[in-house]
Amino acid sequence: MMIKQLIINMLNRKGFMRTMYPYANKQYGKFERYSVMNKTDCDASYVVTHIRILTHEIEKGFSLPEPRKGFGKAKLQELDRLLSIYEKKFMGYDDAAYQTAIATVCYYKSCAEQYVLDISFLNNERYQANETLNCGVRISDKRELLKSDFETYYEFEKTRHSVRNYKNMALDPEDVRKAILGAQLAPSACNRQSVKVFHITGAERCEKVLNIQNGAKGFSIVNDVFIIAASLSSYTSPLESNTGFVDSGLFAMNFLLSLHSLGIGACPLLWNDETDRAKQLRDIVQISESYEIALIVPAGYYTDIVKYAVSPRKPFELVYERL
Numbered sequence: 001m002m003i004k005q006l007i008i009n010m011l012n013r014k015g016f017m018r019t020m021y022p023y024a025n026k027q028y029g030k031f032e033r034y035s036v037m038n039k040t041d042c043d044a045s046y047v048v049t050h051i052r053i054l055t056h057e058i059e060k061g062f063s064l065p066e067p068r069k070g071f072g073k074a075k076l077q078e079l080d081r082l083l084s085i086y087e088k089k090f091m092g093y094d095d096a097a098y099q100t101a102i103a104t105v106c107y108y109k110s111c112a113e114q115y116v117l118d119i120s121f122l123n124n125e126r127y128q129a130n131e132t133l134n135c136g137v138r139i140s141d142k143r144e145l146l147k148s149d150f151e152t153y154y155e156f157e158k159t160r161h162s163v164r165n166y167k168n169m170a171l172d173p174e175d176v177r178k179a180i181l182g183a184q185l186a187p188s189a190c191n192r193q194s195v196k197v198f199h200i201t202g203a204e205r206c207e208k209v210l211n212i213q214n215g216a217k218g219f220s221i222v223n224d225v226f227i228i229a230a231s232l233s234s235y236t237s238p239l240e241s242n243t244g245f246v247d248s249g250l251f252a253m254n255f256l257l258s259l260h261s262l263g264i265g266a267c268p269l270l271w272n273d274e275t276d277r278a279k280q281l282r283d284i285v286q287i288s289e290s291y292e293i294a295l296i297v298p299a300g301y302y303t304d305i306v307k308y309a310v311s312p313r314k315p316f317e318l319v320y321e322r323l
């Protein structure tokens, strides 16, 4: 048995065994075919996906503690271009994305003076504010988000948002413990519970980690960062090569809600462990390569007034289909 395993490991390292593991190739083939990575703006899905991304990038700019003066011009120009294409060729494909983008640009226009934003190139006819669509950022009193008498779980869920501005104060280890215990209630494949949370403390180390991740520019000072990772040693076959991400995602959602219930805001950030950044990260934090890192989560206590991007959701009909 040991000799067989040694031979497999050796062949694996030399790359001879890859054909035995066709799932990853098959999956990548599907990704290449159906994602928009090889598409252009002749394709409706490309246009809509980029409209959604740019819309979010603009709302996110407003959700930062100190939005940068003049921010977002190049993004707005590209969004404006894609909206023209959508109007000409793809109306009806995903009008919710279109309407949300229009409303977000209207919000941008309404803040032009405050943040010195250039809106001179916008076609005013297209950007007429729709009062029924709530876009941009919202500001809530912390007490509203943290009241304890929600009538339904849905009402509680609606009060969680990605927050990018935190009180400059380290988290109480007892709160961290409670949040992890809550996260652990998430389901996991065969109850193997592969997920582990690595907790980085101290503003300086947190900043280093976030700089490497690169998605937290403009956030306030962060004193606590959580790295959510799954131990690959919990999985048994190539069919499970993505299960760590599924387990981590479910765990992370529970974690975010638990943190929120304790008065702690957070923002999930995506991590891809296959890039050069993985080495940079592991030079700062000692996490074995055997852990597949899925998400990086900066967190901190809410400030008294909480600002967050509205991030409107798709209409129900677009996310549900009864077959």
Ligand SMILES: Cc1cc2nc3c(=O)[nH]c(=O)nc-3n(C[C@H](O)[C@H](O)[C@H](O)COP(=O)(O)O)c2cc1C
Pocket: 056, 060, 160, 161, 162, 163, 164, 214, 215, 216, 267, 268, 269, 270, 308, 309, 310, 311
């Ligand atoms: C996988 C993933 C990656 C994300 N990456 C970033 C990021 O790099 N920077 C950021 O500010 N927010 C990031 N977010 C937060 C999303 O922008 C946010 O979840 C989304 O706009 C919905 O808003 P909500 O969380 O307030 O409901 C990410 C969220 C997820 C789930």
